[in-house]
Amino acid sequence: MTTVENASQKPPKTRRLSITRLLIAITVTAALVAAGVIGARSWYSSANTPEIDPWFAGYVDVTATPTFAFETPKSDAAKNVVLSFIVAKSGEDCTPSWGNAYTMDEAANSLDLDRRIARLQQQGGEPIVSFGGLLNDELATACSDENKLVDAYQSVIDRYSLTTIDLDIEAGNLADTDSSARRAEAIASLQKSQKADGKNLAVWLTLPVAPTGLTEAGTDAVSAFLDAGVDLAGVNVMTMDYGDSRVEGQSMLDASTAALEQTHRQLGILYSRAEIDLTSDTLWSKIGATPMIGQNDVEEEIFSLADAKAFNKFVVGHNLGRMSMWSLNRDVTCSPNYGDTRRVSDSCSGVPQGDASFADLLGKGIDGDPVVSAAVVTTNEPLAPVVEDDPATSPYQIWSPDSTYLLGTKVVWHQNVYSAKWWTRGDLPDNPVLETFETPWELVGPVLPGETPVPIPTVPADAYPAWDGATTYREGDRVIVGQYAFEAKWFNEGEAPAAASTDPDSSPWVVLTDAQVQELLDAQETPAG
Structure with missing residues (x-):
């Protein structure tokens, strides 16, 4: 887990949409976004395909001290865990290690990790292993031998009987385009072989995020996985450590919900570019959220208990596929001996919690099973037809490519209201751009039922002379x-x-x-x- 990276890199090759398909995607997607939804149908290909079962699992830093007893969860919310982080061992680039401190055998001996995982599983909990993180090289970054890379991932999956893995790609690991392609190809091969053996493997990609959405490097990483043919269970965004990307006065809660909404928009575009049509509901189910509880690494950023309660309401209301947090190790009030709570601790949250638990607040109502969700297969789904805009029920003028719009002008397009961020002419309000700075339009919200045109005074053409540059x-x-x-x-x-x-x-x-x-x-x- 880390602050948002502003890495910029050349995007990998992506499948291109035909002009016809792009226009259809633009108009269909925009129409379906009306009222905040794209569709309400299930996205599964047959009645025998399991439905998404949203789950909660907090991260556990396996190598942190004191050792966190994840095998004896304090509540139901803590029964599933994301164990972190498997990284490349220094000097042995294709050898998995826990935090570059223990090989898997060493962790079994020194941390009794295998036995503790088995105990968790006996009690109905599910271990998920996270590869990567901030401080070390993720396996694909260090291991350039593709066959050895696949074997390295496979060894971790087999050892811990995993059905779900998490790839936490950030900092240098995210900026490395060569490793991004290797990682995607290796995971695609791994997922295919697991399926051939009758086993499910859900793959979550965990990425840094800003209130404006995924960074360019993040969207490139998603594209690399989709291009390689990986069936992503979802993209889990780290709603934390926003730094300068959070505008002045924006709360942590508002920044985090904005980050999720923008990620939802971006995923729709990325899947469309990969020629996979998904409804809004499906896209939400492919998003996970991971706040850093309490004191964040950025000193002025604190994710409070109240934030956790409200954030849970948003996540449950939008039916996200996953909720996590960093970390279960930290889900407790710091002791009086911990002098400066503004300094981030690995073993306490930095905020007074009393008897409350971040895990219980964030995980409320999210009691699904990762094993069930791992069986879900992503398929194309039919999108609803375009609904034409009606001037009689549109509060503002309907956008026209021939009109000029000044800063602050509001228009209606495909059942949504947009506001111009600067002077614009001919720019589609719902142009599917990945970055919001690429469009002069800001989505305000849907046209509401029963709305009628807002009277807008129109200047008579002969009221004043037309502007003349020579006058x-x-x-x-x-x-x-x-x-x-x-x-x-x-x-x-x-x-x-x-x-x-x-x-x-x-x-x-x-x-x-x-x-x-x-x-x-x-x-x-x-x-x-």
Whole structure:
């Protein structure tokens, strides 16, 4: 677990959509997002395919001291665990180790790990092993021999009888494009061989996230897995340590829910590019969330008990496939001897908890079995038909490629309301971009039932002269550009009024407000004298 990486890298090859398919995907997806949902049908290919069974499992740092007794869970919420981290052993790049401190044999002897895992399984708990993490090389980063890499992963799966694995890819492991391709191919081969042996293997990809969604390196990692043919159980995002990506005044809860919503949007695009159509419900089931409880590594970021309760409500309400937390080791109030709770501890949360448990709050109502979910197979699903926008039930004008829109202008497109972030013309509001900075439109929300057009005063075409770049204008002069009227703030010539939308302070023009336009219309309707 770590802070958000801003790594930028050349994306791996991805399958391309035809223009026809892309246009269909754009219009269909946008229409289905209306009212916050894309569809409500199950995404499974046959009645015999198990449905997703959302589960909770907290991470356990296996090598941390004091040793955490995951084999004797304090509550039902702690019965499933994500054991971390399997990494490459220094000097033996294709040998799995626990945190580069113990080989699997050494962990069995020194930590009694095999026996403790067996005890957990006897009690109905499920171990999930996480590969990677922040501090060491994930196996694919260090091991360049593809056959040995597959064998290394397989040895961990066989030793601990795993049905679900977690690949925590961050920092240098995430930025390494060569290892990304190796990892994806190895996991695809592994998943195929497990299936041939009649065994299920669910693969979760755990990635850093910002309130604006996955980083470019993160979306590249997802694409690499999909291109390799991996059937991802889901993408688990680390809703923590946002740093500068969290805007001023944004709470940890709001930042985390925003991160999930943006990840949902991005996954829809990534699966569509991979020529796999999934409904909104299915996409939510392919998302996991992992907050860092209590004090985060970023000093001013604290994920409180109240945040945990509210976050659980969001996760359950959207039916995410997984909820985790970092970590079960830390799910307790720090002792009075721990002097500075702003300094992150491996063994306490840094916030007063009383009798409360983050695991119980985050895991409430999420009592599924990872073994059941591991049997789910991703399949294409039919998408609902496009619903055309109706001017009579649209609160704002319907977007047109021929119209110009200024900063703050609201439009309706495919049953959603969008607001312009800057001057724009011809840019689709629902263009499927992975990064929000690539589009001039911000999704506000769906058109609500029973809405009618909001009256917007329109400037008569002959109210003022059309702007002319060769004309000199003085303070107070008014001109028409398209459907907008502008007023000069000072003497100018050749200064396009449209710039007022993108740089209002420097532009000599200001667009007339609705109130000013209405005042003009009222004056025209009032008889002279």
